[in-house]
Amino acid sequence: MKTQPQGASASAEGAVLGTRERVVRAASRLFQRRGYEGTGIKLIAQEAEATLGSVYHFFPGGKEELAVAAIQHADREFAEMLNAGLARSDDPAVAVEECARALASALRESDWADGCPVTATALETLGRTPSIQQACLEALRNWQDVLAAKFLASGFDGQEARELACTVLSALEGAEVTSQVFRSEEPLLTTGRRMAQLIDSRT
Template sequence: MAGTAAAANSGTAKTAEGTRDRLVRTASRLMQRGGYENTPVKQLVREAEATLGSLYHFFPGGKQELAVAAIHYGDEEFTELIRGGLRAHADPALAVEAVAVLLADALAASDWRDGCPVTTTALETVGRIPELQTACAGAFAHWQELVAAKLLASGHPEQEARDLAATVINTLEGAETSAQVTQSRTPLLVAGRHLARLVTSYANEAP
């Protein structure tokens, strides 16, 4: 009997964990495509195969609290993609270009729907929902830090590495939006090539 009860409790815990994860993943995907305002709670709950009660159980702050968790989830997903590109080459210039290629491939594979996981939400919440704006800003800073770490490890001075990292992420963000609008990998591939040249030019200037 004790074993049966333990198994039942374990199953309940796994179900609860699965429901929370589904809510976060679904919110991240819907916000990535339509933003915060265009993600109705009823649609979110339905697509997550959850209930309103479970949403407020896991996120007492409601949709806004869930949205913050979704932004963090999207941040981590995007982080893994960036890391994959940065690990592809020891040369930071080639690594940055590899990131652009991975972004282009992922965007095309999603039929041009799944771009940056936080851009849409970031733009619509500026000055209106501080918690979401802060979470989005944290995601951008996180991605810049990844690129900066790669540049620092390659011998770039700290301020130069951080300035270049900001330029890389900002350029890729813009190129990704252009790629979505035109439904073409070209904007990202061109951006990647030019960013690689920029990084190389700084390396060549080193004494």
């Protein structure tokens, strides 16, 4: 295994990823699929094709620091997905339904494994690992902001936009869990349709 200079743009398309980036991505996906406690550092290293030494070199804070980085990575990734979905229509109701559809497809394609990338970790560490809880909080707030911006741009006032964003995000998160447990796209699709109905029923 040769030393990999992590030079060049880390986000360049198709670029060979540096060790640190590979570790973060592996950690992010494993935490998403098996939770924080259920994922061992050695498994992360193995999955990332790195060694334990490398992991602790880049994350001297250990598992906790790695989890924070993994959640921040998931934050950016999911925000991009949200933005892409929302951009598919000017009508916010249609756009939200489009997002639900995209989530449902991705979920099915991963055999119901890749749900919300922070929920599992958040629930396990709540009230016991402040740094991780903080990272989860920032991710949720970021996604709410993305939704709220869409609603604002569609003519909703600030209060209304924030409340709708909070509701829609919570509903999508819950529906994702439900879809995973039922191994069916239906909860996500139904929730998407009803959220569209809610958005259209503005007072």
